[in-house]
Amino acid sequence: MTRRLFALLALGALTMSTPALAAAHPGEHHHHHHEQSKPQIDWSALPADFQALKTELDQIRADQKSLFEQMKSQNEQIKEARKALTTEKRKTLKKPAKQLIDKMRISRDEMHNLRDLKQDAWQSFHDHAAKKEWSSAKGDLQTIIKQKRQIVEKQQNIIKLQKQLIMLMAPTQQSHLFADE
Template sequence: MNKRLLALLALSLLLISVPALVAAAPSEHHHYEQKNTPDWKSYPADIQALKLQLDKIRTEQKSLFVKMKSQHDLITEARKTLTTDQRTTLKEPAKLIIEQMKTTRDSIHALRKQKHEAWDSFYAHAESKKWSVAKSELQAIIKQKEQIVQKQQNILKLQKQLIALVSPTHESHVHSGE
């Protein structure tokens, strides 16, 4: 029975950290944006300036994704080194962190859905040259992307907590009473 619980914990750590990593990854919509958008240079200067902001956010997201992937790999490796007793001890604290990661991941999904809808609206308004409304949609997209970045940063923090929790040095302190 004990081994079964440990296997479930290990599986849940893997199942949670991978979807959280995927949820925080740069959006597939980016490719849609590039393929289906007319030349940005044909847009008014204020919209082009907003596009530069989007590019900067996208670059930051790519960097965050690389860090998240690296930390995911550390979690996976550290988890492999845990003994049965260590896994049992860590089950509850890990569960709390994992639940926070799930909640954050779900928030990212909701924001992405809103962002995709705003992109569709932006394209429609830009095509009909309703620049004021298109600009408002692009500003909304920027705000949504900034919120997504904040949530991705939160996932990084949660991953760091999980790493600290499952790292071998942490475990030796737990068992030695420090």
């Protein structure tokens, strides 16, 4: 009887927790890389002039991936450089470092805003493409490309600011790394 009661309680708990588990692991639509969560596009079914736009999108995506990897790598360098700072050096760098970090935050926030706008444009593209409204769909893709280019500019700005921060924290050790730029 005790085993049966335990089994019923366990089954009841499992049944009640299933929606909670589903909520804890939302579907792909909450994934960070929004383009991947959209329905797959059969580009070959679209008019020929869309192929050039797709090629451009693919190139921008490759550039963004490379920039993201560079940002990630430099972030690790910043963490390591920060660990190596003495308390005295941290105090002297606090104000100039904060200015650079604030600029990075502004760029990051602008990137997030652009990503939201880009998501709206993707939705519009999917809606227009489904209705075979090619002129509008093409305009949506051109908007997406423009927004992605703006995001790339923000990423490049963050990379530049990260380099400045790295040089600021360890100018004698790190300055030669970026001398050729």
